Amino acid sequence: MRAVATAAFPAPDHDHAACVDQALAVAxxxxxxxxxxxxxxxxxxxxxxxxxxxxxxxxxxxxxxxxDGASGRxxxxxxxYRALEFLVEQGLAHRIASLNAFxxxxxxxxxxxxQFLICRRCGTVAEIAGERLSHDLAEAAERAGFTxxxxxxxxxxxxxxxxxxxxxxxxx
Amino acid sequence: MRAVATAAFPAPDHDHAACVDQALAVAxxxxxxxxxxxxxxxxxxxxxxxxxxxxxxxxxxxxxxxxDGASGRxxxxxxxYRALEFLVEQGLAHRIASLNAFxxxxxxxxxxxxQFLICRRCGTVAEIAGERLSHDLAEAAERAGFTxxxxxxxxxxxxxxxxxxxxxxxxx
DNA sequence: GCCGTTACCGTACATTATATCATTTCTACC
DNA sequence: GGTAGAAATGATATAATGTACGGTAACGGC
Numbered sequence: 001m002r003a004v005a006t007a008a009f010p011a012p013d014h015d016h017a018a019c020v021d022q023a024l025a026v027a028x029x030x031x032x033x034x035x036x037x038x039x040x041x042x043x044x045x046x047x048x049x050x051x052x053x054x055x056x057x058x059x060x061x062x063x064x065x066x067x068d069g070a071s072g073r074x075x076x077x078x079x080x081y082r083a084l085e086f087l088v089e090q091g092l093a094h095r096i097a098s099l100n101a102f103x104x105x106x107x108x109x110x111x112x113x114x115q116f117l118i119c120r121r122c123g124t125v126a127e128i129a130g131e132r133l134s135h136d137l138a139e140a141a142e143r144a145g146f147t148x149x150x151x152x153x154x155x156x157x158x159x160x161x162x163x164x165x166x167x168x169x170x171x172x
Numbered sequence: 173m174r175a176v177a178t179a180a181f182p183a184p185d186h187d188h189a190a191c192v193d194q195a196l197a198v199a200x201x202x203x204x205x206x207x208x209x210x211x212x213x214x215x216x217x218x219x220x221x222x223x224x225x226x227x228x229x230x231x232x233x234x235x236x237x238x239x240d241g242a243s244g245r246x247x248x249x250x251x252x253y254r255a256l257e258f259l260v261e262q263g264l265a266h267r268i269a270s271l272n273a274f275x276x277x278x279x280x281x282x283x284x285x286x287q288f289l290i291c292r293r294c295g296t297v298a299e300i301a302g303e304r305l306s307h308d309l310a311e312a313a314e315r316a317g318f319t320x321x322x323x324x325x326x327x328x329x330x331x332x333x334x335x336x337x338x339x340x341x342x343x344x
Numbered sequence: 345g346c347c348g349t350t351a352c353c354g355t356a357c358a359t360t361a362t363a364t365c366a367t368t369t370c371t372a373c374c
Numbered sequence: 375g376g377t378a379g380a381a382a383t384g385a386t387a388t389a390a391t392g393t394a395c396g397g398t399a400a401c402g403g404c
Binding site for chain 3: 375376377378379380381382383384385386387388389390391392393394395396397398399400401402403404
Binding site for chain 4: 037039041042073075076078079082086100
């Protein structure tokens with residue numbers, strides 16, 4: 001079996017630190033190129049998001065991490081939500097509507113319409129490119145007289161690792 | 173142009189009372205056939221849902237309607253959520269994840285994997301069948317080693333009526 | 345009738361998200 | 375460098391959405 005172009009699900013033992021470093025580097029680059037300001041808070045939230053492995057994480061979880069070890073004033077919810085809003089706008093993170101959660105973007109450099117595969121068992125979220133799928137959806141919409149502007153496409157199921165586990169055992 | 177099999181977006185002046193009556197009749201029928209109990213509360217919530225026209229509506233909005241005119245004890249949130257859970261399970265309603273809202277099902281009798289078209293302007297939600305789209309998504313997922321169990325597919329954009337309105341004017 | 349099962353209901357609470365306004369920081373421009 | 379305007383942040387309060395849990399009533403087999 002040959003390698004696929006887009007390795008949607010990273011190997012369990014992949015070098016995640018490298019993922020994070022690369023994603024942060026790309027984020028810096030992207031923001032610089034656009035004149036967008038990747039401020040300290042925004043960068044920190046992105047780091048925290050990426051630190052979760054390839055899982056979706058709630059805004060309040062990020063807030064807790066952000067405040068871990070903070071002695072005096074703690075950050076309030078709007079801090080995280082504003083940072084996330086920025087990251088999503090810049091394509092550095094995505095909102096997973098069906099989970100009310102967020103995930104760091106796997107390929108921030110691409111200009112893509114992302115679709116997501118969400119593992120019911122381990123919570124890993126993979127991103128697939130699927131230009132074609134998006135196109136087909138827009139086309140189906142157009143047949144109904146509808147002009148599609150954006151789309152939320154989130155499949156829930158079992159990732160390669162989890163589907164091969166025995167039914168009872170938990171993967172986490 | 174010939175009529176499409178599934179009229180996703182109903183005409184503005186269609187006989188909505190007939191939609192509601194039909195949907196309720198089908199709901200009764202479906203529940204009877206399955207031995208599921210369409211109790212008073214569940215039926216009432218379905219009515220309220222359908223009464224909103226073809227728009228998605230939040231659980232708390234339904235709760236308000238449910239309590240309109242109720243003199244003594246008012247119903248609490250779980251009442252609505254439980255009813256909605258039942259209706260969704262039975263395919264009589266759908267949850268719109270990107271809106272955190274619910275919509276009455278247009279074709280409860282079909283056994284379908286629904287996809288939604290959400291108008292950004294007037295809030296109307298249409299349902300398209302798209303077996304093929306669902307199939308393609310499952311296939312794309314499978315190529316990533318992912319077994320899809322369910323999918324959320326929600327396109328946001330402009331419905332036939334709203335996209336032809338002048339940009340500034342509001343349709344509602 | 346008795347008892348286990350199932351569905352139902354209400355209280356209280358948990359989680360997710362935003363409005364608002366004051367303050368600080370940054371940037372462009374002179 | 376100084377300054378005006380824009381952008382970002384901080385802080386408080388609250389809105390909107392969703393659920394855990396425990397009690398109560400209906401149902402069905404024996």
